[in-house]
Structure formats: structure tokens, C-alpha cells
Amino acid sequence: MALRCASITVELREVFLADKPEAMLELSSKGTVPVLVVADQVFDESIDVMDWALRQSDPHGWLKPEWHNQTRLLIEENDGPFKTHLDHYKYWDRYPAEPQSHYRQQAEEFLATLETLLAANTFLLAEKPTMVDVAIFPFIRQFAFVDKQWFDQSRYSNLQRWLDYFLNLPLFVDSMDKYPPWQPGDNPLLFP
Numbered sequence: 261m262a263l264r265c266a267s268i269t270v271e272l273r274e275v276f277l278a279d280k281p282e283a284m285l286e287l288s289s290k291g292t293v294p295v296l297v298v299a300d301q302v303f304d305e306s307i308d309v310m311d312w313a314l315r316q317s318d319p320h321g322w323l324k325p326e327w328h329n330q331t332r333l334l335i336e337e338n339d340g341p342f343k344t345h346l347d348h349y350k351y352w353d354r355y356p357a358e359p360q361s362h363y364r365q366q367a368e369e370f371l372a373t374l375e376t377l378l379a380a381n382t383f384l385l386a387e388k389p390t391m392v393d394v395a396i397f398p399f400i401r402q403f404a405f406v407d408k409q410w411f412d413q414s415r416y417s418n419l420q421r422w423l424d425y426f427l428n429l430p431l432f433v434d435s436m437d438k439y440p441p442w443q444p445g446d447n448p449l450l451f452p
Contacts, residue, residue: 261394261435262310264452266317270296272451273442283444307335307395314391322391330385331392334373338396342370346399350406364410367403371416374400378418397426 263270275281280291288295288304296303296312303309314323345367352360374396377384383393400423404411412420426432439449 261431262313262322262391264431264435265320265322266313267319268313268316269450269452271448272439273446273449274439276441279441281442281444307339310391310395320389322389322394324386324390327385327390327392331390331395334384334392335395337370337373338399342367343399345370346403350402364407371400371403371419374422375416375419378422383422393422393426397423397432401427 273281273284275284275293277291277293284295285291287297287302290304292304294304294306294309296309298312301312303312311323345363348355348358349360349363349367352358352363355363374384381387383389384396385392400419404420404423414420434452439451442449
């Protein structure tokens with residue numbers, strides 16, 4: 261979404277994580293996606309890709325210096341404890357020590373924080389989307405769709421509204437196109 265927002269065209273190499281290309285692992289031994297290579301720089305964290313793209317062009321003002329500290333703190337909470345709880349909730353059969361509802365309750369601590377922020381503003385930090393909204397949205401989407409019926413009936417009405425906004429946003433919908441997996445020797449596929 262950040263690359264589209266910034267109108268940056270990149271060569272796309274879609275990969276299956278179950279069959280990681282050696283070329284990808286040579287660039288980033290982490291073996292996770294995304295990986296963005298710009299000249300001699302390798303960005304292998306989504307937030308770093310977003311940050312780089314928006315520093316090139318930020319037509320919607322997603323990067324505001326006054327939101328920097330709050331953005332980083334929320335993203336750290338999202339990428340750390342919340343992501344752990346989300347993984348346990350989403351893949352609870354891999355973590356049989358507790359029932360699925362236990363992991364959901366742990367994740368709800370972060371949801372409650374977001375709900376409070378969204379009670380004060382239309383988006384997490386302001387009346388318009390910022391980088392933190394776009395960075396956190398995919399994780400809340402994952403959480404909601406583990407049990408969409410539960411989420412839709414939960415007490416998180418502001419978070420539900422916020423999620424619906426992003427799910428219907430053309431920038432998101434257009435970013436969800438599927439591409440064939442890349443193979444060495446394939447012609448470049450440009451995105452967007």
C-alpha cells in the first residue's frame with residue numbers, strides 16, 4: 261500500500277514461503293517477506309519498506325514528525341506482543357497449552373488500546389489515516405478473520421468501523437492482486 265501510495269514502481273517477485281528462492285535468501289537470510297532491494301540497500305521488514313517508500317513520496321501526509329514516537333510505540337506493541345498473541349490465536353492448534361479463547365483474550369489488550377484511540381479520532385492518531393494505521397491494519401484484519409462473527413459482535417465498534425474503512429479502500433483492494441510465483445529467468449513483473 262505504501263509503494264502504491266508513493267507511486268513507486270518496483271520489480272515484483274512473488275514467492276511461496278514454502279519454496280523460498282535461493283536468490284531471496286541470498287539477499288535476506290531471514291527468509292521472510294517482503295524484501296525490497298534499492299541499489300545496495302536491503303529492506304526486509306514491512307515497516308522499513310513503508311518508511312523508505314513514504315520518504316520518497318508522501319502525498320497523503322502519512323509521515324508526520326509529531327506522530328513519530330506514538331507511531332513507533334504502537335508498531336512495536338503490534339509487531340511484538342500482539343503479533344505473538346495473534347499467532348497463538350490464529351494457529352491455536354499448534355499451541356494446545358491453552359484454549360483459543362485464552363489467546364484471543366491476551367490479544368484483546370492491544371485491541372482495547374486501539375479502541376480507545378479510535379474513540380478520540382477517526383483513525384489511530386488523527387482524523388485521517390497515517391502510517392501507523394496502514395502498518396497495523398493487516399494484523400487487525402488477520403485477527404478479525406480468525407472468527408469474524410465473534411469480532412463483528414465484539415465491543416470493538418470503533419475498531420470494526422476502522423477495519424471496514426481499510427477493507428474497502430481501493431488502495432488496499434488494488435494491492436491484493438495475486439501474481440504468479442517468480443522463477444529465475446522470468447521477465448520482470450512491474451508493480452504497481
